[in-house]
Amino acid sequence: xxxxxxxxxxxxxxxxxxxxxxxxxxxxVMLFRKLGLGATLGYIVGGILIGPQVLGLxxxxxxxxxxxxxxIALLLFxxxxxxxxxxxxxxxxxxxxxxxxxxxxxGLALSLFIxxxxxxxxxxxxxxxxxxxxxxxxxxxxxLRSDNELNTPQGERAFSxxxxxxxxxxxxxxIVSAMSRVPRDPSDPSGWTLALYTLGAIFTLxxxxxxxxxxxxxxxGRLGERELFVVAGLFTVIAASxxxxxxxxxxxxxxxxxxxxxxxxxxxxxxxxxxxxxxSILLGLFFLAVGMLLDLATIAxxxxxxxGMALAVxxxxxxxxxxxxxxxxxxxxxxxxxxxxxxxxxxxxxxxFAQAASAQLILPxxxxxxxxxxxLSMATTPFLMRFIDWLERREERGGEGLEGPELSPxxxxxxxxxxRFGQTAAQMLMAKGVGVTLIDKEPEMIETAGSFGTKVYYxxxxxxxxxxxxxxxxxxxxxxxxxxxxxxxxxxxxxxVLEAFPQAAVxxxxxxxxxxxxxxxxxxxFAQRELFESAVTMGRAALKAVGMAQDEVxxxxxxxxxxxxxxxxxxxxxxxxxxxxxxxxxxDRALPDxxx
Numbered sequence: 001x002x003x004x005x006x007x008x009x010x011x012x013x014x015x016x017x018x019x020x021x022x023x024x025x026x027x028x029v030m031l032f033r034k035l036g037l038g039a040t041l042g043y044i045v046g047g048i049l050i051g052p053q054v055l056g057l058x059x060x061x062x063x064x065x066x067x068x069x070x071x072i073a074l075l076l077f078x079x080x081x082x083x084x085x086x087x088x089x090x091x092x093x094x095x096x097x098x099x100x101x102x103x104x105x106x107g108l109a110l111s112l113f114i115x116x117x118x119x120x121x122x123x124x125x126x127x128x129x130x131x132x133x134x135x136x137x138x139x140x141x142x143x144l145r146s147d148n149e150l151n152t153p154q155g156e157r158a159f160s161x162x163x164x165x166x167x168x169x170x171x172x173x174x175i176v177s178a179m180s181r182v183p184r185d186p187s188d189p190s191g192w193t194l195a196l197y198t199l200g201a202i203f204t205l206x207x208x209x210x211x212x213x214x215x216x217x218x219x220x221g222r223l224g225e226r227e228l229f230v231v232a233g234l235f236t237v238i239a240a241s242x243x244x245x246x247x248x249x250x251x252x253x254x255x256x257x258x259x260x261x262x263x264x265x266x267x268x269x270x271x272x273x274x275x276x277x278x279x280s281i282l283l284g285l286f287f288l289a290v291g292m293l294l295d296l297a298t299i300a301x302x303x304x305x306x307x308g309m310a311l312a313v314x315x316x317x318x319x320x321x322x323x324x325x326x327x328x329x330x331x332x333x334x335x336x337x338x339x340x341x342x343x344x345x346x347x348x349x350x351x352x353f354a355q356a357a358s359a360q361l362i363l364p365x366x367x368x369x370x371x372x373x374x375x376l377s378m379a380t381t382p383f384l385m386r387f388i389d390w391l392e393r394r395e396e397r398g399g400e401g402l403e404g405p406e407l408s409p410x411x412x413x414x415x416x417x418x419x420r421f422g423q424t425a426a427q428m429l430m431a432k433g434v435g436v437t438l439i440d441k442e443p444e445m446i447e448t449a450g451s452f453g454t455k456v457y458y459x460x461x462x463x464x465x466x467x468x469x470x471x472x473x474x475x476x477x478x479x480x481x482x483x484x485x486x487x488x489x490x491x492x493x494x495x496x497v498l499e500a501f502p503q504a505a506v507x508x509x510x511x512x513x514x515x516x517x518x519x520x521x522x523x524x525x526f527a528q529r530e531l532f533e534s535a536v537t538m539g540r541a542a543l544k545a546v547g548m549a550q551d552e553v554x555x556x557x558x559x560x561x562x563x564x565x566x567x568x569x570x571x572x573x574x575x576x577x578x579x580x581x582x583x584x585x586x587x588d589r590a591l592p593d594x595x596x
Contacts, residue, residue: 020057021288024050029284040139040347041379043284047291058292070238071282073255074275075138077237079166080259081272090518091160098157098328099164102342105324106317107133113312120362123179127356128370130172132313134165136346138283139381154334156490157325158341167256169348173355180359201247202257205240209261217265230274236262237275283347290350294375295368306369310376314384318343340384345374402446402458405470411435414475414504416461417482418449421509421530425481437470440482462493464500472501477525480508491518498523513568513577520572536560552593559591 024046032042050057111129115122140162144155213236220228236258244254262271299306322339326332353367362370411434415426418440429436438454439461440446449456459466461482472478478501480489489508498506507526510516516529536557543553567580585591 017058020050021285025284025288039284040136040287041375041382043287044291044294044375044378047288048294048296049291050288051292051294053294053296070241071279071284071286073237073241073251074279075283076166076169076256077259077275078272078279079137079163080256080261081263091156091163094157094160094328095164098324099161099167102161102321102324103133103165103168106320109316109320110313113316114309117312123181124356124362124366127176127179127359127361128353128366130175131349131352131356132345132370132374133317134168134172134346134348135162135317135342136344136378136381137162137166138287138347139344139378140341143381143385154330154338157328157330158338161321161342165346166348169351172352176352176355176359176361179361182358182360201244201254205243205254205257206261209258213261214265217262217271221270229270233271233275234278287347290347290371290375293368294371295365298365298368299372302369306372306376309370309373310380313345313373313377314343314380337388340388343384344377344381346378347374349374402443404459405437405439405457405466408437408457408470409435410471410474411437412476413437413479414439414461414467414470414472414477415479415481416440417480417509418445418454418456419481419483421483422479422481425479437475439466439470462489464496467497467501472497472504475501475504477505477507480506482509483511489515491522494519494522494524513571517568517572556591560585 025043028042028046028049029039030042032045033039049055052058107126107130109129110132111122111125114120114129115125118125120128140158144158216232217229220232237255240254240258241251242254245251265271318336318339320339321342322332322335325335325338330338350371353362353370356362357364357367413429413434414437415422415429416439418426418438422438422440426436426438438449438456439459440449440456441458441460443458446456446458457470459470461467461470461480467478478497480494482489489510494506494508505525506523508519508524509530510519510527512529516527519527539560540553540557543556544550548556563580563583563585567583570580571577573579582589
């Protein structure tokens with residue numbers, strides 16, 4: 001009977017605690033979003049309020065924290081889903097170059113600073129400094145999404161760094177474990193055994209993914225039952241994490257590999273959308289638990305240390321990331337903005353500090369103290385973002401005095417980019433009296449067009465909010481004629497436009513063959529390489545100049561277009577630019593004189 005009573009009491013405690021935490025999250029996230037301070041900070045402050053050191057509404061915050069850590073696993077699962085080979089290859093320089101160097105340099109610089117400033121051991125300095133090198137994925141990515149910056153070159157560079165930081169969590173956990181001062185239990189497996197376990201578990205998960213999971217999701221897809229996708233997605237994450245936990249390995253690693261297994265699945269987007277709500281809720285509860293577990297007495301005893309360390313983290317990371325971004329080709333203003341954007345410490349610092357305390361590398365009081373450093377640095381993010389916006393407005397002061405598309409009349413077509421390409425497309429529309437709204441972000445181009453009597457409105461036509469202002473929700477067509485050499489027009493950006501304005505025919509000018517291939521599968525009305533037609537026209541003129549008959553010129557034109565289309569389809573299907581090479585012309589593969 002006592003066991004039943006105890007079980008009922010535990011259930012009651014869990015239900016009450018869950019209700020209190022969710023209610024607190026609802027109130028504080030709404031409040032902090034209203035103030036523009038971000039959801040993460042709202043969760044942490046709410047956790048502090050209901051924690052044992054303030055109101056004491058939650059009796060056992062450790063138990064709630066252990067449950068909410070599933071949110072970390074789901075976050076890494078979604079990170080794994082993002083690792084499609086095509087995207088990895090396109091961002092490889094930023095992910096494995098800039099991301100790797102950033103984590104190493106920031107981690108070592110912060111560890112050295114902590115070692116010198118606090119006179120702690122090198123092992124403790126590393127256990128504290130390396131986690132501080134990681135930024136807040138949960139805070140930065142939603143901000144980039146809400147500002148429609150995630151698919152810009154700057155946003156993709158920030159995403160690449162955050163992605164590598166997320167990937168580096170498992171190696172950092174391994175480093176902390178390797179430095180552990182806890183006497184090893186003779187029954188525990190050795191380091192080599194753990195390494196073999198890890199490799200075996202990864203191989204097993206990959207094999208299961210190919211042989212079991214992909215066929216299972218195909219079957220679920222044919223059944224068309226959405227709730228089965230939710231169940232199957234959560235089962236995949238929890239089963240992979242449970243396997244790792246049974247082997248004494250990282251639960252986060254299991255969830256991450258589960259995501260990678262399904263990164264190429266045609267149901268990847270369905271899985272991501274189904275798992276995302278659970279990830280958001282559980283990650284929010286994790287931040288609530290972080291707030292509940294902060295030792296306020298320890299922090300109150302040394303407030304200057306917390307503030308000083310938070311300031312040091314922001315300055316050191318900001319300067320290093322800005323310098324690295326400049327080395328990797330960013331302008332100084334953009335490099336400085338990227339440094340500020342990623343200068344805060346991140347949520348995984350709480351996880352790694354707890355690991356370090358369990359390994360007896362740092363005292364529990366130090367874990368609480370540096371947890372407060374992470375919290376304070378994260379609290380600066382919304383203000384730093386506002387500072388970044390102010391810098392952007394200053395940088396774009398050349399656009400001051402130029403009218404934006406909010407002043408444009410309602411038209412049938414929006415043309416983004418009024419350079420040499422956009423001018424031709426717009427002229428053809430104007431030839432039949434079609435109303436056109438012209439948008440460009442180059443003040444010099446706008447002024448030049450104005451001198452010829454053409455009204456061009458100032459703004460970044462890749463932003464959804466600006467397109468809405470320009471009348472995209474009623475437009476019949478949206479033409480992206482801007483120069484895409486710098487990668488501003490990405491597949492993700494176009495997909496967002498297609499989703500936001502389904503009634504409009506979306507057409508674009510691709511920079512080259514590879515850029516055009518990246519849009520394969522999107523519901524575009526027109527997409528063409530920017531030099532294709534002019535090159536074909538010159539080729540026709542050259543054939544005539546060497547004495548070729550008109551009918552042969554037409555045949556070469558027709559055959560070249562056919563073969564080029566076949567090659568493009570095969571290259572898009574395989575991702576190999578050499579696919580269909582035998583269909584291209586060369587000195588030993590000329591077109592016969594007589595048409596078959």
